[in-house]
Amino acid sequence: MTDNFDDRKRTASAWFRQLRDRIVAAFEGLEDSQRDGPFAALPAGRFEMTETRRRSDDGSDAGGGLMSVMRGGRLFEKVGVNISTVHGELGERAQAAMAARKGIPGMKEDPRFWASGISLVAHMQNPHTPSVHMNTRMFWTPHAWWFGGGTDLNPALEYDEDTAFFHKVLEEACAPHDAGYYPRFKEWADEYFYVPHRHRARGVGGIFYDDLNTSDWERDFAFTKAVGEAFLPAYQPLVEKRRTTAWSKDDKQRQLEHRGLYAEYNLVYDRGTKFGLETGHDATAVLMSLPPLASWP
Template sequence: MIEKETPETQRPYTFLRETDDDNHSDYSNSVRARFEKMIREVQDSVCSAIEAVDQGGKFKEDVWSRPGGGGGISRVLQDGAVWEKAGVNVSVVYGVMPPEAYRAANPSQNDNTKSGPVPFFAAGISSVLHPKNPFAPTLHFNYRYFETDAPKDTPGAPRQWWFGGGTDLTPAYIFEEDVKHFHSVQKSACDKFDASFYPRFKKWCDDYFYIKHRGERRGLGGIFFDDLNDYDQEMLLSFATECANTVIPAYIPIIEKRKDMPFTDSHKEWQQLRRGRYVEFNLVYDRGTTFGLKTGGRIESILVSLPLTARWEYDHQPEDGSEEWKLLDACINPKEWI
């Protein structure tokens, strides 16, 4: 489990333990240290861009730490001019996973390989941006780095590491040029590293954000990858950095175009119905949410992804051929946008 967090009055230079790196002289050069630096820089740049678009709303910041090392910075802008709720969190976590949390974090592992409690390190940035206007899409992005030490009852087993992440778009209404722009930016980032990444991670995204009990996806996808360790570690660190740095150019131009469009009550109701799907996916299927709940993570940070408002109507069916129906059809039958 994870130790209880302590509120802090100011941000520390780092949340890492001083004993993290065996080579102390090169401590700031470790993957852990460079990943933490990257996610904190991305948090700053994304929050600045969000506030600039809102022209009034400001992020509330909570800094927290844990006695055994680690901590985080949670920032939330709520009820702004443009944003209904925007959360951008970074965290650095040390803990011990019970076996079921290890399986939530890494379900590809054979149950027999990790039979006991597993010490772990995790660092990540996670954000969900819910605009007020129903024609402006929700964005989610998350980039994380994970290490596990040997299970407590298996001394000498090798440390494992992997990267995970993705950026995905969830509109209530489809503007094809917006979706194409978003996917093009993701593809450009992927193509800098490997031409196979975009098609592979686009499909992975469509498969991951599948709401099984509804038979539909949460949104219109993007890229998603997890448990990625079959490439050079330096290359994957650069790849995660490149992807995280595409959030602003992929998303903010879409918001600028859509944030002031006139809309009706029925448009808003449809947006809230789709946000209900967002809630269902996050609480039932999302690996980060279920992992956080199983390890005693900071609950306000875990649930910051949930929208301020959502709606459930009994047996709601959009009219065939309507704009709402087109969105639902694209969520049921994923499309190639570029």
């Protein structure tokens, strides 16, 4: 692949930062407007921002990102919105995994890579308010490029109407780009966000896609932006709807056990977690998705 992707890399990286800024502002706005419930007397939560760095094997700079985490808010018990743009050379394990998964030749001879994206996970104070995950990313090697990402809803206490609403917004976001994207990527999410050792899904699904390269970078980037831009319209109304619902001790216990399921999935199966740790990115940022408290039956 001989195309010069420098401008496209900068464009994608800048957009992930812009999306991060919009989501952080929206979540802090939700904190400000939370006036009811047992945590309403707390100061409104704010994101703490920390720069992250990746170092290559020889100790040279290999990019980094911005970790933004809010803890102990009125509404959000823990939420992280991270962005990163990293580069370097893939180690042998990552090379083998990439070559096997994508059938990319030449990785051993030229293992350079570049990756940029946004990753978000929210864990809520109220067990009736669903947790959620979202990420979008661009990946480049000298041999290929692609986009990936998606979002899925993870309620501890499920409401059918909330699930239907979340999926409807995602379907409407996908439709202008390809009529087959939503059913295809919904099915992919159902398969990907499944916890085999528990014989169940980790939530109520959403969409997931990877390896997206139609040979039209502008088209694929436009779709990836649509996925990111659909996140707040799909999720924020559910937060506003459920955030003042009264909960019981049993409700909270169900939430903690559901978080245990979420933690198991992220530590055992999640591709992003494995890739981040294998390529030497900041471990605290990579493991940001883990809940603040969890329980196991």
